[in-house]
Amino acid sequence: MRRFVAVLLLSPSVAYGSVADVFDVGKAMGTAGAAAATSDDGAAAFYNPGGLGFADRTELSVGAEAVRSELRLAGDRVPLPRPWGVLVLGTAPLPLAGVLERKIAVGALLYVGPESHLVVAAPASTAPTLPYYHNRSERLLALPVLALRPVDAVAVGVSANYFAGVRGAVEGDQVSATEIRAAVQEEFYSQASYNAGVQVRLGAWRAGLSYRGQFSVPVATSVRLSINGKPMTVDLRAAALFTPETFVLAAAYDLGRLRLAADLSWRRWSRYRPPFPEIDATIPPLLPQGGDTVSIAATRATVRTRDVPRLALGAELALYDSLTGRAGLAYEPTPFRAGGGLANLVDGDKQVGGLGVSYHGLERDGFRFGVDLALQAQWMTFRRLAKDPAELQDELPSVPGRQTTNRGYEAIAGGGLVLAATLSLVVSWPPADAAAGVSP
Amino acid sequence: MTPVLLALLFGAAPDQLGFSAAGAATAGAAVAEPAGASGAYYNPAHAALAADAAAVVGYGRALRQVTLDGARQSLAPVDLVSLGLSIPARLPVLGRFGLSFAVTMPGSRILVTDVVPAGRPRLLFDANRLECTTIDVGLAYARTVGDIELAVATGAAVLTDAAGNGTTFYFRRSDAYAQADAAVEVELPVAMAPTVAALGRAGDWSFAAVFRAALEMDVQIGTSAEMTIGPFAGDxxxxxxxxxxxxPARLVLGATWRHVDLSLHLAAEYQRWRAAPPLTATWRTRVEPEGVPVVLPQSTPVPQRLDDVVVGRLAVEQRWPLRDQVLTLRAGGFYAPTPVGRDAWAVFVDSDHFGVGLGLGLDSTALAMVLPRPLSLDLHLLYVGLRDHRQTFAGVAGEVPIRIAGRLWSGGLGLTLRL
Incomplete structure (x- = not known):
């Protein structure tokens, strides 16, 4: 029996970026992400898991989050695929007694796209790309969180950024000259990184310290084919959907009905790996008349990045007892250094503005109902990336001049606006022991 | 003989091993009155009638032994983690509602899929059917009509497909220039199957009906190459x-009769296997050089025949109130005919199987100084046997007789916290 073997090993990284990393979630969208010192609902799983320790009510928030891109690259508008999803935030102080009363809380942040749990889109190394927005939010986000409040003024917490990796194999047996029988083996393995934080509340002051782990797994694909006895091998490696390790130092101060907050983040983009697949291939002669087997090494495109700070300033104003307005501004310089070689990654400084409003004024039988609305605008400064012709290989030496198919030559520019919005319905109720007659 | 790939074809892990220790001990028969948060899987309508919100965390391990023609197959143990949450809520104006959420996860893996070629025997008592995370969510509504409490629920079982454009390679080579590049696209689309459930209580009786639509994972993996190599240019x-x-799609009818501290559970489950799509892999290859046709082999479909079956389940629970605890003993069993016939055409190998479960539960207030509500600890043991069975298998080498036998042991525990 002749053998036809095709093996495709697929182990893509599947859980780096998330919608929270790029566009913020929940009420924090209205404060441009300034939330590490104040967040105490399910969104604390991302901003500061310690904040959940101050939750005094069980709360469930269900809503939607959507984005719209007006980004432009090389003169073309760049839409963001799969631009909306369902956002669920949950908070529950555990009904414990004695020394543990009001000391432990659990919660979760869940973002689910309507179509897919995950999309990995690793572009070719010379494809023009906006790396800050490309394929960084197209995945399910699930962050369960546990928080402890050992003393009244201090709470600590940890959350798990949980998702799956994929690896597998495809095999085909050629059982006759005209028939192949194939098998697929795939494994979706779980993986997680962790967020942790501490939040302190002393009088009018609040402070927070938060850590978010880098979450990355490399892509590795190996294809081995033998077509009518002619072997073909392709090995592929890539990294996509990168989100950097982040440290956040935050403070907030209450001025009566007004609360001011500031978050200073340090984002370790220097560990960035470009998403381009790298390949090594051996291609057999495919024409019936034969020919030579060809070996081609991978294209090595390098990208230079640096760590960057992100500063966010936010304000919350209690307009009435149950109506709160929010606003915020943030700035993050680009982590991408000039001079990209073959690559065409275009990124500029980001300026972020947010507005939000919450109404939680409907109470009945111990339940409190409300609505949260927030809007955010992100402006990425236009940046022009010029190619040095000396860095590009002459693809047709027989033709006068330097011939190249690199789409970034001579220069490429990109930037523009991204709009995001979120709307959630919220219901909360006090712990059972504090609400006589209520049986939620 | 041809290596046998491991898959358990007759349902997701909770169907075979039970959801939580209480569910496993009653062999899945307690559809009308599931214990605690196990109703999040067995009957989402139960959440609206439950007295308390409850969360259950369970762990179980299954050991399997299968022989084919007397040769023992190597089957690794399977670890299962169960999480269940059931929240009844009496909302003002709107009435009694319930939310339920059930997750079963096989150890550190979310799932392992094995789509086999048509020429290999596929063992229904197989590993990768157990190694699949299942998520069930439900929303229930209840009201009282006369002396009857009625609850209905709708929900879904959530899984993923594996699809996408796969990998695209670009190769260009001439005498003086060589370039290779690639792009990868992988997508895991959301796959859901709806669930509809109803539960009624009247006096000592409870009745339930649960319908679950068929759930499947579609796998599509592709690779393509655009090549310009010397004289060759094409895809x-x-x-x-x-x-x-x-x-398969399932309709479960169940009843429970209660007398003081004794409960009897009965359930009948209709499984519609005839609607199963081809469960073998298909291969497609195409080479398109400019102007030169190349003929390559392709997959051809293999006939598959599965029959609908009815699974019967029966269980008993007895509670004994003690001083500060309540002790519960559980026992249950099921019998499941195989959907695979004895004749050829089938690419699957299977036999009828039966299960017997035993369990012990303890509701305790011993931790009342920190837990104001009782904490429940449940233990279970489950034995599943495959009846010694001979059938004809249609493989690559033609029709061959094959004999199968096997058994499975499962044990585990669950902790239920009432909120």
């Missing part, structure tokens, strides 16, 4: 597709 495309984790 090469290869794709593999298949269906795995097929769990």
């Amino acid at each position: 090469l495309q290869a794709a593999v597709s298949g269906t795995d984790f097929y769990t």
